[in-house]
Amino acid sequence: MAVIERSLVPQSSHSAIDSILKGLKLCSRRIQQALSSHSDELLLLHRIYYKSKNQHRVSLFWRRLGEVRRYSVNLEKSNIVSIIEPLRASFFGPDAINNPKLLKGSWTHVPSRESVEDVSRRLNACHQLLEKMQDRLLAAYRSFTLAMQTGAFIQLLLVLAAITSRIRIIALEIKGALEEVGSSLQRFLRLDFQLDMPPVEESAQSSEGLSSLSQDSVFPGDNTPDDAKNMAALEATSHQAIARVVVHRKEQETKVKVTDIPQHQSKQKTRDTKKPKDEIDAIFSAIK
Secondary structure (H helix, E strand, C coil), rough: CCCEEEEHCHHHHHHHHHHHHHHHHHHHHHHHHHHHHHHHHHHHHHHHHHEEEEEEHHHHHHHHHHHHHHHHHHHHHHCCHHHHHHHHHHHHCCCCCCCHHHHHCCCCCCCCCCHHHHHHHHHHHHHHHHHHHHHHHHHHHHHHHHHHCCCCHHHHHHHHHHHHHHHHHHEEEEHHHHHHHHHEEEEEEHCCCCCCCCCCCCCCCHHHHHHHHHHHHHCCCCCCCHHCCCCCCCCHHHHHHHHHHHHHHHHHHHHHHHHHHHHHHHHHHHHHHHHHHHHHHHHHHHHH
C-alpha cells in the first residue's frame, strides 16, 4: 500500500486525521467482536445442518436454512477485518502490520488516495452483501415461524429461528460499523491537501547532447550549400567505387570463361578424335 510521509501533510489536516484514526480503531474492534460471535453461531449452524440433512433435505424450510448458511459463509470469507487493519496500519509506517506496538504511537504516514479508494470499494461490496443478507435472513425467519404452526419438528425449528435471528442482529452490527468506516474514509478523501512533488529538470549535459545531435545530424532538405557539395562528392566517389568493383568482377568472370572454354572443348575434341581411331584399329585388328 502506497504511503506518504507526515511531513508532506499540512498541519491543518492533522486533527482530522487523528479523529479518523480513532474512528477506524473503534469500528475495527466492533467488527472483530461481531465476527467472533458470528463464527460461533455459524459453527452451531454447520453441526445442525450436517446432522439433519438426510432427514429434512426435502422440506421447504430446509432450503431456507441452506440459504442462511450460504450467506453466513460468504460473510466469514469476506474477512472485513483484513481489509480495515492494513489501512489503519498504513498510517503508522510500512512495518506496523508486523509490529503492533507501533500502532500505540502517533501516526507517521498517510496512505495515498488511490489506496483509500480501493479499500472503500471493497468495503462497499461487503456492505451490499450485508444488505442482501438481512433480507434473506428475515425471509428465513418468517419461514421457520410459519413451519412451527404445524407442530412438527418444533424443537429444531425453534433452534433454527433463534440462530437466524442472532445472525441477523450480528449482521446489523457489522453493517453499522461499516457505514461509520465508510464515512471516515469519505472524510479523509475530502481533505484538501496536495503534495508538492519536485519538478523533473533536465540536466545541462542532456540538453547539450540534444543540441549536438541536432547540429550534427543531416536531414534531406535541411542541408547547407557546403553540405550539399560534400554529399554530392561522397555520392560520386561511392558510385565510382561501386562501378570499379562491378567492372573488376566482370573482367574476372570473362577471363575465366575465355580461358576455360577452349581447354574444355579441346579436351573433348581430342577424346572424340581418339575414340574413333581406337575403335577402327580394334575392328581391323579383329578382322586380320
